[in-house]
Amino acid sequence: MTSDIDAVVAMREISKRFGTVLANDQVDFTLRPGEIHALLGENGAGKTTLMRILYGLYRADEGQIYINGLPVTIHSPKDAIRQGIGMVSQHFALVSPHTVTENLILGMTSGMRLNLGQAHEAVGAAAAEFGIPVDPKAVIRDLSVGQRQRVEILKALYRKARVLVMDEPTAVLVPQEVEQLFSSLRSFKEKGFSVVFISHKLHEVMAITDHITVLRAGRVAGEVSTRDTNPNELARLMVGRPTFGITRKFDNEQKTIPALVLEGVTTLDNKGLPALKEVSLAVRAGEIVGLAGVSGNGQTELAEVLAGIRPVIQGRVLVCDEDVTHADPQAMMAAGVGRIPEDTRANVIGQMTVAQNMVLEKLDQFSRKGTLDRQAISHYAETLIKDYQIKASPNDRMRTLSGGNLQKVVLARVLAQKPKVLVVAQPTRGLDVGATEYVRSKLLEQRAEGAAILLISEDLDEILQLSDTIAVIYEGRIMDVRAAHGATPHELGLLMAGVQKG
Amino acid sequence: MRLQVERNPAPVWFRVLIPLASILLTFLLTSGFVLAYGANPLQAVYYFLIDPLSNHVRLIEVLVKTTPLLLTGTAVAFAFSGGYWNIGVEGQLYMGATAATAIGLQMHNTPAWLALPLVIVGGILAGIAWAALPALMKVRLKIDEVVTTLLLNYVAIFFVSAILNGPWRNPVSQWPQSPEIAASAIFPRLIPRSRLHLGFLLAVLVVLGVWYILSRTSFGLKMKAVGFNSEAARFSGINVERTMLAVALTSGGIAGLAGAGEVAGIHFHLIDAISPGYGYTGIIIATLGALNPIGVSLAALFIGLIDTGSQTVSRALGVPAYLGDVLQATLLLVTLGMLLLQSYRITLRWRGRVPAE
Numbered sequence: 098m099t100s101d102i103d104a105v106v107a108m109r110e111i112s113k114r115f116g117t118v119l120a121n122d123q124v125d126f127t128l129r130p131g132e133i134h135a136l137l138g139e140n141g142a143g144k145t146t147l148m149r150i151l152y153g154l155y156r157a158d159e160g161q162i163y164i165n166g167l168p169v170t171i172h173s174p175k176d177a178i179r180q181g182i183g184m185v186s187q188h189f190a191l192v193s194p195h196t197v198t199e200n201l202i203l204g205m206t207s208g209m210r211l212n213l214g215q216a217h218e219a220v221g222a223a224a225a226e227f228g229i230p231v232d233p234k235a236v237i238r239d240l241s242v243g244q245r246q247r248v249e250i251l252k253a254l255y256r257k258a259r260v261l262v263m264d265e266p267t268a269v270l271v272p273q274e275v276e277q278l279f280s281s282l283r284s285f286k287e288k289g290f291s292v293v294f295i296s297h298k299l300h301e302v303m304a305i306t307d308h309i310t311v312l313r314a315g316r317v318a319g320e321v322s323t324r325d326t327n328p329n330e331l332a333r334l335m336v337g338r339p340t341f342g343i344t345r346k347f348d349n350e351q352k353t354i355p356a357l358v359l360e361g362v363t364t365l366d367n368k369g370l371p372a373l374k375e376v377s378l379a380v381r382a383g384e385i386v387g388l389a390g391v392s393g394n395g396q397t398e399l400a401e402v403l404a405g406i407r408p409v410i411q412g413r414v415l416v417c418d419e420d421v422t423h424a425d426p427q428a429m430m431a432a433g434v435g436r437i438p439e440d441t442r443a444n445v446i447g448q449m450t451v452a453q454n455m456v457l458e459k460l461d462q463f464s465r466k467g468t469l470d471r472q473a474i475s476h477y478a479e480t481l482i483k484d485y486q487i488k489a490s491p492n493d494r495m496r497t498l499s500g501g502n503l504q505k506v507v508l509a510r511v512l513a514q515k516p517k518v519l520v521v522a523q524p525t526r527g528l529d530v531g532a533t534e535y536v537r538s539k540l541l542e543q544r545a546e547g548a549a550i551l552l553i554s555e556d557l558d559e560i561l562q563l564s565d566t567i568a569v570i571y572e573g574r575i576m577d578v579r580a581a582h583g584a585t586p587h588e589l590g591l592l593m594a595g596v597q598k599g
Numbered sequence: 600m601r602l603q604v605e606r607n608p609a610p611v612w613f614r615v616l617i618p619l620a621s622i623l624l625t626f627l628l629t630s631g632f633v634l635a636y637g638a639n640p641l642q643a644v645y646y647f648l649i650d651p652l653s654n655h656v657r658l659i660e661v662l663v664k665t666t667p668l669l670l671t672g673t674a675v676a677f678a679f680s681g682g683y684w685n686i687g688v689e690g691q692l693y694m695g696a697t698a699a700t701a702i703g704l705q706m707h708n709t710p711a712w713l714a715l716p717l718v719i720v721g722g723i724l725a726g727i728a729w730a731a732l733p734a735l736m737k738v739r740l741k742i743d744e745v746v747t748t749l750l751l752n753y754v755a756i757f758f759v760s761a762i763l764n765g766p767w768r769n770p771v772s773q774w775p776q777s778p779e780i781a782a783s784a785i786f787p788r789l790i791p792r793s794r795l796h797l798g799f800l801l802a803v804l805v806v807l808g809v810w811y812i813l814s815r816t817s818f819g820l821k822m823k824a825v826g827f828n829s830e831a832a833r834f835s836g837i838n839v840e841r842t843m844l845a846v847a848l849t850s851g852g853i854a855g856l857a858g859a860g861e862v863a864g865i866h867f868h869l870i871d872a873i874s875p876g877y878g879y880t881g882i883i884i885a886t887l888g889a890l891n892p893i894g895v896s897l898a899a900l901f902i903g904l905i906d907t908g909s910q911t912v913s914r915a916l917g918v919p920a921y922l923g924d925v926l927q928a929t930l931l932l933v934t935l936g937m938l939l940l941q942s943y944r945i946t947l948r949w950r951g952r953v954p955a956e
Contacts, residue, residue, distance in 0.1 A: 425836070426835065427836035429836075436834070438834060443830065443831065444830070444831045444835075445828075446824050446828050447828070449827065457832075457835045458835045460817035467817055468815055468816055468817075471815075
């Protein structure tokens with residue numbers, strides 16, 4: 098480890114536990130003056146947690162923070178700001194009907210009188226000094242996302258920050274804005290400021306940083322100097338798990354016709370930016386196609402398109418040769434698409450009973466002239482509960498169920514329809530080992546029965562274990578589609594980080 | 600001192616106690632007002648709660664007062680169950696009353712078997728029409744219905760005021776009230792020589808109908824799904840917009856029926872104050888009744904009881920009749936506060952652990 102004397106920030110043996118999850122496990126992190134230091138890792142590796150501890154938003158269970166060699170306790174962002182630490186998070190903390198100046202001086206004024214003219218000048222001067230082009234009198238809501246980010250950076254610097262923590266700053270930016278951000282960051286570095294750059298994108302980290310600390314599952318997987326490393330090594334450190342026993346063998350059965358086909362599908366995210374860019378993909382009957390990718394690269398939007406709740410602006414979606422590009426959820430289900438949503442809890446009605454949730458998608462089958470056949474509903478629920486070993490009774494409120502049982506209810510609801518195509522998003526996230534195994538075995542069972550399954554997962558092990566074919570998505574594009582047989586976490590990790598082969 | 604709130608569902612016996620405890624606490628809290636007028640709070644409780652039930656004339660009067668409240672309470676509860684925040688029941692009631700009057704005025708040569716259905720259907724349709732505007736804005740343009748339905752109340756009330764001071768001004772008395780509707784359009788009495796009219800029967804039928812829809816039909820399940828979690832409902836293939844529109848219009852129709860009942864059952868002409876805020880009281884009743892038709896019926900009966908009692912209490916004890924309104928409002932606040940105890944445990948700690956610096 099480098100000496101702590103010249104470190105601006107040294108975090109030593111930091112541990113943080115959330116419930117049963119160890120988010121940070123004995124993490125060491127050293128930030129030197131005048132450097133851009135990347136915190137690299139997959140989602141959930143503990144990057145943001147570590148920085149939230151530094152910024153006083155969380156308190157570490159164990160460990161010590163040193164600023165300029167002196168031990169400090171940071172209990173709140175106010176303490177952090179006093180120590181010269183500023184943080185720009187993914188969700189900006191700006192008051193949108195106010196001007197840039199008003200946002201910058203918020204909480205920094207003293208006395209009763211407010212001299213806005215003077216404040217405008219001070220902010221304008223600071224903007225010029227740091228080379229951040231913003232108009233002090235502009236109203237936040239009129240600014241683009243990139244401009245808002247600049248305001249956030251300026252706010253931190255205006256509060257005398259010497260250390261700037263940027264949490265996935267490029268996630269919200271278009272490429273031109275990324276370039277501008279990078280040149281700003283380089284100029285801070287020259288002025289002797291230090292920047293922590295949280296990211297999971299390898300090429301950005303390679304382009305802008307001096308040092309890289311890689312986190313994996315809450316632990317430091319390695320610290321390297323950017324000029325001594327390469328994307329391959331970083332991907333290995335980041336994904337780094339051994340390829341352990343793939344549980345099923347790859348049978349080269351004769352491939353059937355595609356049951357689910359996407360042709361050049363483009364769709365927008367909630368901000369109106371392209372989330373999927375001309376995605377083409379085919380899933381055959383009796384095949385599992387795993388879609389690997391770091392979260393936020395278009396997977397959610399893809400699942401929503403196939404659930405019939407997000408409009409396609411270009412391209413076509415076919416299910417067994419039937420055009421379902423503009424189908425609503427009802428039509429999707431009628432076409433034979435079963436959907437297991439990413440956030441199960443948000444996609445069931447917690448206040449209603451298990452039985453009601455089980456029949457909600459097919460009430461026509463369980464009512465006569467609009468009146469519910471309550472006997473049939475509870476009989477049906479009891480059957481599913483028995484078949485899928487759900488630990489609940491039909492009249493339990495859905496929200497009282499554990500994650501595993503909840504997922505089983507959703508699984509039962511979908512599989513009972515005998516879908517021809519299954520779109521499964523993060524099916525085992527947050528589940529315990531037993532429930533995970535159960536869900537995976539059910540998916541394989543469906544595959545054996547001839548369903549075409551699109552498995553969207555951030556868990557690379559899961560993808561490798563279950564898939565016949567693996568597609569990798571990055572920033573809304575399919576990077577590559579390859580046979581799962583012989584695929585390694587390492588090359589998938591590179592693709593997931595946006596590194597094109599060759 | 601530190602207030603600590605923990606999620607901790609209360610046992611069943613405690614839930615049953617909540618309404619009773621709320622009523623008790625409400626009377627305790629309002630006893631100050633009664634004392635301020637030099638009256639005995641216990642006597643006030645007697646006149647509010649016991650006296651109206653003590654003889655059948657009074658009892659029937661309670662049911663008369665309950666009639667519009669049953670309808671407005673159900674209208675609100677139905678809308679809220681479907682996730683549509685209809686604050687416009689008051690205005691929908693006024694438009695129902697206006698339509699019922701307009702039809703009732705033309706029925707002088709029409710037999711009752713035809714006149715009554717026309718008045719009823721007219722009132723309902725007017726309520727639906729008035730509810731349609733904000734409902735369509737909500738569904739098509741995502742304009743917040745809380746604001747639009749609330750503001751349209753004033754439009755409806757002033758519209759009624761305008762026609763009462765213009766074309767419908769009573770030609771004989773010059774009062775701002777419409778001429779009397781035709782005798783054939785007047786709701787028949789359920790009990791001779793009382794004010795209890797057909798509207799009460801209709802209200803009970805509506806409550807039963809809404810109970811059936813909510814608990815026994817697939818539409819009821821769909822609209823509750825939309826009310827609980829519209830995104831999950833959409834994911835499940837429910838047409839959220841269409842469902843919400845149907846809910847909003849039904850709610851407006853029930854409100855319109857309440858208006859028709861007040862004109863054809865009680866006043867026989869349209870007046871400015873055809874509703875002393877029944878639509879808003881409906882929100883209180885729907886909330887007190889936990890949006891459940893049975894609960895709503897009980898709450899409507901209780902408010903009807905207090906309404907009846909507030910007149911007696913003012914006559915007997917010399918306190919203002921407005922005390923009844925104070926009581927209603929206090930009851931709502933107390934009940935909402937008490938409902939917090941249903942799912943949370945609140946403890947007060949005098950000294951929290953001081954974090955070491």
